[in-house]
Amino acid sequence: MKDSLVYSNVSLKKNKSYMLYLGGLKYLGICRFLKKSLRKYYNKNTEVIYILPNFPPCHFKGNYVVLNKKLAKVDDKMNSYIALSSDTFYKTVANSTHVRRLVSNILKNQKDLFVQLYKDSPKLTFLAKNKKIKFLGPQVRLFAKYDNKLFQHKMADKLGIPVPKWVLAKNKTDLLRLYQKHWKNRKAFITALYGAGGRGCAVVKSKDEIMRHRHIKKQNKKYIISDYISFTDSPTTSAIVANENEIFFNGVMDQLLDGPKNKGSIYPSKLSRKMQHKIEEYTLRIGKHLGKKRFRGFFSLDFIVDKKGRIYFSEINPRIGGTTLEKIYFHEVTKKKGFPSLPELEFRSVTRNTFGNISSYRINKGNFSWARFTVSAKKGDRVIKSHLPEYPELIAFKKHKSTALCCPRKGMTYLTGGLMSNIVCAKKSRAKVKQELKKAERAVLKNLQKFSK
Numbered sequence: 001m002k003d004s005l006v007y008s009n010v011s012l013k014k015n016k017s018y019m020l021y022l023g024g025l026k027y028l029g030i031c032r033f034l035k036k037s038l039r040k041y042y043n044k045n046t047e048v049i050y051i052l053p054n055f056p057p058c059h060f061k062g063n064y065v066v067l068n069k070k071l072a073k074v075d076d077k078m079n080s081y082i083a084l085s086s087d088t089f090y091k092t093v094a095n096s097t098h099v100r101r102l103v104s105n106i107l108k109n110q111k112d113l114f115v116q117l118y119k120d121s122p123k124l125t126f127l128a129k130n131k132k133i134k135f136l137g138p139q140v141r142l143f144a145k146y147d148n149k150l151f152q153h154k155m156a157d158k159l160g161i162p163v164p165k166w167v168l169a170k171n172k173t174d175l176l177r178l179y180q181k182h183w184k185n186r187k188a189f190i191t192a193l194y195g196a197g198g199r200g201c202a203v204v205k206s207k208d209e210i211m212r213h214r215h216i217k218k219q220n221k222k223y224i225i226s227d228y229i230s231f232t233d234s235p236t237t238s239a240i241v242a243n244e245n246e247i248f249f250n251g252v253m254d255q256l257l258d259g260p261k262n263k264g265s266i267y268p269s270k271l272s273r274k275m276q277h278k279i280e281e282y283t284l285r286i287g288k289h290l291g292k293k294r295f296r297g298f299f300s301l302d303f304i305v306d307k308k309g310r311i312y313f314s315e316i317n318p319r320i321g322g323t324t325l326e327k328i329y330f331h332e333v334t335k336k337k338g339f340p341s342l343p344e345l346e347f348r349s350v351t352r353n354t355f356g357n358i359s360s361y362r363i364n365k366g367n368f369s370w371a372r373f374t375v376s377a378k379k380g381d382r383v384i385k386s387h388l389p390e391y392p393e394l395i396a397f398k399k400h401k402s403t404a405l406c407c408p409r410k411g412m413t414y415l416t417g418g419l420m421s422n423i424v425c426a427k428k429s430r431a432k433v434k435q436e437l438k439k440a441e442r443a444v445l446k447n448l449q450k451f452s453k
Helices: 025-042 086-094 097-107 140-146 149-156 173-183 205-210 212-219 273-292 322-332 342-353 393-399 431-444
Strands: 005-008 017-022 044-054 063-067 113-117 133-136 164-168 188-192 201-204 223-227 230-233 235-243 246-258 261-267 297-306 311-317 369-377 379-383 400-404 418-427 448-450
Touching: 005 369, 017 025, 017 086, 025 113, 025 418, 044 322, 063 086, 063 097, 133 342, 140 149, 149 223, 149 273, 149 311, 164 173, 164 448, 173 188, 173 205, 173 223, 201 205, 223 342, 230 311, 235 273, 235 342, 246 273, 246 342, 261 431, 273 297, 273 311, 273 342, 297 342, 311 431, 322 342, 322 369, 322 393, 369 431, 393 400, 400 431, 418 431
Parallel strands: 017 044, 017 113, 044 063, 113 133
Antiparallel strands: 005 063, 164 223, 188 201, 188 223, 230 297, 235 246, 235 297, 246 261, 261 369, 297 311, 369 418, 379 448, 400 418
């Protein structure tokens, strides 16, 4: 198992074209919307090959490869889950002779190969160097640049978007010194230069708390330390960039937070129309800046709003975000007939540097509320029974229902913590959506029990 190959059901056919998806289970549905575009592009039907770090849900049907060095060593591979960081997974993909052979065989039968990533990575050098391979989303160089929170803070400052007062700490010693100098015995917010969804972040109110924090204690690296803002709301936005003059804005949502960790988002935002317009203005300002730098594809932004209604920039995710897939489905059920899907717009941005003639179209805000919420399993949890989604995600949006997705098969044991389910809910009001999310979360967690040998 030197190749880290755990499983593959892929069998290539000469009468088909292919694209690759590299990433986790959360975004499995994103590529289905590109099949129509790729059929026109290649003049034949296109199938997606999913390269994953763990086995997909039991109801999943499609071509897939599982690569995971640690999972390859486990006896009951199909019923075990081991989480991998994005960098570790992409390094595994890059070192895989199976993937190299697969890519080579695909390119014998088609002129190029499109690859959909959760996020770009310098680890994927063998793919990036091949001129026949085209990534959907920003280039590696741009992703690495805009994924750095130091660069993000400098960019927001330069563009005139409010950011809490901040300084850069070069190491752990410098972090303690700067805290004592500027925030002694007051709350401050600390974040690592890389990380999303609240990972690598901490709110501290003393020097001792900094020393005790598990990430800081283990790693002596650069951090940003800033004023802690007591916020009332944490809105999030997303958009697609085709060029500096074409940015498709996807609306404002509110994050569902558990401390600093993002657990999902809910639409529409409860913020006033005036505040949402201001957030849209900031999003388009950043989108225009990205477009000038030849950034193409999805990006998302997080903000915080304090008690006085002041809006502050929090971070940019230069890639598809946690709720991108649900925004795609929402767009499908609210857009006017014949208008492109969001993945199609990203496809056009990457292949044409333009969306085409859509300049007069604004996103339809819809007349219902919806949300996505992530439920995680802990190390040692085991799934009691298989669960099939009550509704496909698109039907849940159309019929205003709730459904649990990505649910693992019966007997799946979590050898690390990881994704258990994505709950998606659409209802007439925010209150009903929140009520339904709690009910669905309890039902999902009831399907877990502690595993003991």
